[in-house]
Amino acid sequence: MEAFTTHTGRAVPLRRSNVDTDQIIPAHWLKKVTRDGFEDGLFEAWRKDPEFILNKEERVGATVLVAGPDFGTGSSREHAVWALQNYGFKTVISSRFADIFRGNSLKNGLLTVVLDQKVVDALWELTEQDPTAEITVDLRERQVLAEGITADFELDENARWRLLNGLDDISITLQNEGDIAAYEADRPAYKPRTVQV
Amino acid sequence: MGRTLAEKVWDDHVVRRAEGEPDLLYIDLHLLHEVTSPQAFDGLRKSGRQVRRLDLTIATEDHNTPTLDIDKPIADPVSRAQLETLRKNCADFGVRLHSLGDVEQGVVHVVGPQLGLTQPGTTVVCGDSHTSTHGAFGALAFGIGTSQVEHVLATQTLPLARPKTMAITVEGDELPEGVTAKDLILAIIARIGTGGGQGYILEYRGPAIEKLSMEARMTICNMSIEAGARAGMIAPDETTFEYIKGRDHAPKGEDWDAAVAYWKTLKTDEDAEFDAEVVIKAEELAPFVTWGTNPGQGAPLSASVPDPASYEDASERLAAEKALEYMGLEAGQPLRDIKVDTVFVGSCTNGRIEDLRAAAAIVEGRKIADGVRMLVVPGSARVGLQAVSEGLDKVFKEAGAEWRHAGCSMCLGMNPDQLAPGERSASTSNRNFEGRQGKGGRTHLVSPQVAAATAVLGHLASPADLSEADARTPAGV
Ligand code: SF4
Numbered sequence: 244m245e246a247f248t249t250h251t252g253r254a255v256p257l258r259r260s261n262v263d264t265d266q267i268i269p270a271h272w273l274k275k276v277t278r279d280g281f282e283d284g285l286f287e288a289w290r291k292d293p294e295f296i297l298n299k300e301e302r303v304g305a306t307v308l309v310a311g312p313d314f315g316t317g318s319s320r321e322h323a324v325w326a327l328q329n330y331g332f333k334t335v336i337s338s339r340f341a342d343i344f345r346g347n348s349l350k351n352g353l354l355t356v357v358l359d360q361k362v363v364d365a366l367w368e369l370t371e372q373d374p375t376a377e378i379t380v381d382l383r384e385r386q387v388l389a390e391g392i393t394a395d396f397e398l399d400e401n402a403r404w405r406l407l408n409g410l411d412d413i414s415i416t417l418q419n420e421g422d423i424a425a426y427e428a429d430r431p432a433y434k435p436r437t438v439q440v
Numbered sequence: 441m442g443r444t445l446a447e448k449v450w451d452d453h454v455v456r457r458a459e460g461e462p463d464l465l466y467i468d469l470h471l472l473h474e475v476t477s478p479q480a481f482d483g484l485r486k487s488g489r490q491v492r493r494l495d496l497t498i499a500t501e502d503h504n505t506p507t508l509d510i511d512k513p514i515a516d517p518v519s520r521a522q523l524e525t526l527r528k529n530c531a532d533f534g535v536r537l538h539s540l541g542d543v544e545q546g547v548v549h550v551v552g553p554q555l556g557l558t559q560p561g562t563t564v565v566c567g568d569s570h571t572s573t574h575g576a577f578g579a580l581a582f583g584i585g586t587s588q589v590e591h592v593l594a595t596q597t598l599p600l601a602r603p604k605t606m607a608i609t610v611e612g613d614e615l616p617e618g619v620t621a622k623d624l625i626l627a628i629i630a631r632i633g634t635g636g637g638q639g640y641i642l643e644y645r646g647p648a649i650e651k652l653s654m655e656a657r658m659t660i661c662n663m664s665i666e667a668g669a670r671a672g673m674i675a676p677d678e679t680t681f682e683y684i685k686g687r688d689h690a691p692k693g694e695d696w697d698a699a700v701a702y703w704k705t706l707k708t709d710e711d712a713e714f715d716a717e718v719v720i721k722a723e724e725l726a727p728f729v730t731w732g733t734n735p736g737q738g739a740p741l742s743a744s745v746p747d748p749a750s751y752e753d754a755s756e757r758l759a760a761e762k763a764l765e766y767m768g769l770e771a772g773q774p775l776r777d778i779k780v781d782t783v784f785v786g787s788c789t790n791g792r793i794e795d796l797r798a799a800a801a802i803v804e805g806r807k808i809a810d811g812v813r814m815l816v817v818p819g820s821a822r823v824g825l826q827a828v829s830e831g832l833d834k835v836f837k838e839a840g841a842e843w844r845h846a847g848c849s850m851c852l853g854m855n856p857d858q859l860a861p862g863e864r865s866a867s868t869s870n871r872n873f874e875g876r877q878g879k880g881g882r883t884h885l886v887s888p889q890v891a892a893a894t895a896v897l898g899h900l901a902s903p904a905d906l907s908e909a910d911a912r913t914p915a916g917v
Pocket residue numbers: 502503547548549568570787788789847848851852869870
């Protein structure tokens with residue numbers, strides 16, 4: 244997992260609430276066998292509309308999604324997070340995220356930032372008026388910065404530590420390599436092996 | 441205080457224990473199949489990691505494999521892509537794989553035990569909920585998600601919180617005549633409910649359990665997950681050792697003696713305490729079938745479809761109403777009157793040699809009813825070969841059944857073996873969810889014996905019904 248310390252980028256203001264994971268990535272995409280290549284499925288139904296904000300030329304290359312409340316509800320599919328990441332988003336800001344989506348996002352290194360709806364409104368206005376406006380999400384300081392806006396956000400210490408160090412569950416487990424190796428050294432010889440020795 | 445079987449196996453696999461953290465558990469055996477592994481391998485590739493213990497990892501193809509024309513290219517592009525991805529992943533990382541056409545290919549939960557890889561006191565995981573099957577050997581075995589598959593591939597461990605333990609004691613000397621392990625587990629699930637085992641590792645015990653064969657024990661542990669449990673276990677004994685002895689990966693020589701000495705310690709201590717206990721009386725059991733759309737909605741074959749109004753609990757009543765509507769059944773209809781279109785014998789619940797023998801013994805010398813299609817799908821290619829060597833394939837074919845190649849097949853219909861909308865089956869598999877065997881398909885879960893008798897009579901029936909029918913029909917007609 245890539246570490247997340249601070250990120251600055253242009254934004255996509257998504258003025259919709261209750262965006263469920265089916266809308267983020269429709270079910271027929273779940274047959275894929277990789278974690279990448281989901282970018283074309285992101286918000287697939289909405290992208291058929293040329294007026295949809297993601298289709299606007301000035302939003303190409305944006306990396307910060309500023310979404311309405313209750314983002315990521317519905318099915319638990321981890322693919323929703325992969326789709327956002329594949330598309331290029333590094334962080335999503337909303338006043339409220341669905342639990343499972345939030346858990347999945349932090350597991351995969353997509354920083355989900357919870358801010359007051361008032362701040363989200365201000366970010367929407369700013370980035371709608373000026374598509375080149377940048378937003379900085381600083382995880383070290385737990386702060387979101389944009390022109391005229393400074394807002395603190397919360398994130399539990401454990402999740403923050405993992406993201407700052409780019410540690411996924413596997414990396415954390417591998418920090419106990421010594422324990423694993425010691426356990427392996429003691430495993431009895433009669434334990435089954437899948438390859439003949 | 442003493443410990444339960446589950447606690448002993450758990451404790452023996454703790455790599456690291458720290459206050460406020462889940463235990464880090466060592467995994468002895470990791471089984472892979474094509475559906476839940478692709479993103480895990482992809483994750484390894486992205487982070488530049490290897491499979492830590494190739495010697496504790498093995499893969500097979502089962503969910504998507506066709507059961508006809510297995511030498512031809514697979515028609516469905518999605519199924520083909522999943523299988524080809526598994527083949528590439530196993531080749532790239534060096535994982536042992538049993539592909540379609542290989543004698544060890546088959547349903548992952550049939551393959552592990554038949555190779556002798558599933559052993560008492562081991563931890564077994566697979567990206568598949570029915571991994572609980574392996575608990576029949578006194579192994580701690582459970583299903584995991586794709587992220588955890590990647591975790592095990594990379595580290596051979598899993599961080600886990602220890603579940604609670606529940607004893608399911610079957611009282612009485614043995615199961616009554618005509619009652620099988622499948623009937624027992626269906627009755628247990630009907631009793632405790634599909635959420636009754638949530639948060640628990642179940643241990644099935646009592647003299648009636650000790651008398652069961654390994655195949656029967658696997659049928660029971662297989663369906664622990666349908667009671668919501670994390671895993672199901674049965675203490676290993678001479679039956680277990682006998683089953684393992686001499687198999688490809690069974691310990692040999694001195695290792696065998698050391699292993700058996702350890703395996704014999706794997707019993708719940710007299711003074712151990714379970715977090716919950718359930719008692720089932722063997723003498724009250726009878727052939728059991730499901731009438732609804734979850735495995736807990738079952739009743740003895742001699743009963744009738746229940747009246748939803750008879751449920752006190754509002755949500756159960758609603759569930760029963762919906763189930764009857766989906767299943768196209770009327771309250772009060774005798775279960776024996778339900779006619780079926782298809783009979784499926786197979787799956788990781790009942791696709792082993794003993795199951796095929798039991799079904800064959802019933803159809804032998806008989807014809808399956810007009811308009812009924814019967815599919816017999818061995819759990820693995822090796823089971824299929826064994827059946828052929830015993831002439832079971834001929835018995836099935838002469839009765840009018842279709843003899844197929846190994847795989848999950850109609851258990852979940854990911855391959856072409858599916859029910860058409862509205863079609864009804866008697867199935868030896870483990871899930872009767874809406875659409876599980878094909879969109880709009882209606883499933884009744886049954887034992888292999890009931891499946892075979894049903895195929896002959898065309899309606900849900902037990903072998904006992906068959907002898908009555910024979911008595912009424914003059915010989916030679
Ligand atoms: S046979 Fe059915 S339950 Fe068993 S692994 Fe295959 S699909 Fe799952």
